[in-house]
Amino acid sequence: MDLDRRSFLLDAGRLIVLSASASLAWEALLEGRPETAPNYTMTDHWWGMVIDIEKCIGCGNCVRACKTENNVPLEPYTFRTWVERYVVELDDLEHPKVESPNGGYDGFKPIETDTARIKTFFVPKLCNHCAASPCVQVCPVGATFESPDGVVLVDTDYCLGCRYCVQACPYGCRYIDPRTHTVDKCSLCYHRITKGLTTACCETCPTGARQLGDLKNPKDPIHEFLRTHKIQVLKPQMATHSKMYYNGLDGSVR
Amino acid sequence: MGGVEGFIYPNELELQWSVLIVLYPFITGLVAGAFILASLERVFNVPAVKPIYRLALLTALSFLIVAPLPLQLHLGHPERSLEMYLTPHTTSAMAMFGFVYLWYLMVVLVLEIWFDYRKELVLTARASTGAKRRLYRAMSLWSDDISPAALRVDDRIGYLVTVIGIPSAFLLHGYVGFIFGSIKANPWWSTPLMPIVFLFSAMVSGIALVQLIYMGTCRLRGIKSDIVCLDAIGRYLFYAFVIDFSLEMLDLIHRIYESDESFKSLDFMVRTRLFTSQIVLQIIVGTLVPLGLLALTQVSRLRDDTRRAIYAVAGILTTIGIFAMRWNVVIGGQLFSKSFLGYTSYKMEFATREGLLPAIVLLLAPFGILWVLIKLMPPWHQSPAAPHRS
């Protein structure tokens, strides 16, 4: 029948063309050839991440992967993402003991505690890619900005290194790159997510504690997760409209 | 990781803003204070401060010229600093401040000084030859008209500029306060009082500085400083100080009383890492002692020379105290972690780009510039007895 054959040919044609262009982009990505992502429209996406405290085991894979993927200096200590360990006495939420040895890059030394009176857990942190970002607000020249797809990025060729944004970030996620003398921070692996990959930290997380989510994609599992879990963001009183959604975030977390 | 106590976010180890950023509000504060003292004479017609009118303007200009230098030294890419003027981000207090600075420098200070000095510049040009004549011709923008009509124009415009200059001076330094006060992430900085506290401490430091420079230049010129003038300046210094001290006490009492989530962390910081600079230098040595000394001159009858000595001591202590205040705001605001669970420390080096040595040089540089300006445009030709052309 004509209609079936026609639609079949159209579908097959689309598949061939898409596969071809996707595989081209794929090859370019794998070979490390920097090029713009074909088939990526910024306004079709709004990126966020789910971080599940109940799944994080503090292995440090994410910290190591991020440093490798994004060529982050190992010394002096600068981090795009890091993991903190909290030890909280059950009746004193306001004075947790927190540590982050080298940001969690080498993992954590195991501890034993009396878990009848103490609770302890890991909290991965990164740039919150705030939709109402105070760092973007204070940049004097427009060297940091929120992209149309919701990622807060740095224009390292334009940044003056005035460090006002570092002061304005409530989460401590920005640092000065000692090699470029400009500011830098988590870019949500923009070079990966615009080409259909996930971030380096999510890719290497063995327990799925970190999951990238596209809030504009109706099929993305993030919607169901946000609906069925009790979700928090860090420092909600700052009203930064953070897009890093934490599940199981304890009240003691700063 | 020496110098760290408790827990800090991993990226908070090193301070972002160094002693150079302490210098910057200190210097712009001196500018605003000196200018307001000058405007007392021009706009509010306080005749007692006439001897220091031009000196105050030149002081303000010297310091304002140096003001951007600590910022340039601090930037990771000073060669890109023009971007603040070319693509200013209108939501950024720092970007908008670039224009406030430019406005103040060009429209207020340069214009006021030029219109006030133009007659002398033209006269000096006429009386000189060679390179000196060319220099003064250029400084007067090759104008030659000092007829009464032209001088009246100078006077009227100068008056207008001073009137605009007063709110501009308030804006200049209040804005620096806003640059800090608008950062909600930092509870040590974030308060609506910040611009006002900065402004009044600026006035205190600027008035004290001009008083010290006046006494110093009189000593160098071998003449006695005008005690009526000094008394007037001392009075304004005292009033400004009382307001400044009240504002700072208000902030402190408010913090202690409300005791919000950041309070314990900040309180501990003040009592340990900031003890010398805040309690000793800023509050005791830099505020209570000079305030007490100045109060003494207001309530008791003291000999002229005693009062001169008190003004000198109070002036020096005040300047140190206001510098300590800037230090406590800028450095203090970075010593504690935004997790409120720990502290880092400030390692100030000596001979590096952002070290103590450039800071000292930058503090001394305005005096060098002032010396040049005094040579080019002596502020003493107008004797206190001569009536102001108005």
Added chain:
Amino acid sequence: MSGDQNPYLHVFRMAGLFAVGIGAFLVLRALYVPGDFGTFGHYRPAALEANRAVAAKFAGRASCEACHTEIVEARKDSKHGGVGCEACHGPLARHASGDDQAPKPVKPDAARLCLTCHRADASKPRTFKQIVPANHYPGEVCTSCHNAHKPQLS
């Protein structure tokens, strides 16, 4: 003396100086600021390109599975099914792209790697399988009983 001159003449000279300054500023602006600045927001759109133009070091699970189908088969119903390949084997983008110069993927050292995740720690979630090495066959290497790709024993 110039008594009949316009007394405002010198004011115009000063105004001229200001006009020159403003003119210079406008010229600088035209030269320095890229024409498309501000298209998406207050920034250079070229920055979006610059952020995209970074070479990836991790290939991503899908591209490993495209070649290593036997491993995909081996990991069916594995407890490690949710763990990405490069979580253990490290960044392999160059290897996956067929680069002959790329460093050959090395089999990770089981003793160190397994314990990175599975060494018991009070802060790890209770439901996560963890062991105290001194109590769990000390001296043995993990892979003598467990297959890393399908670690469950039954």
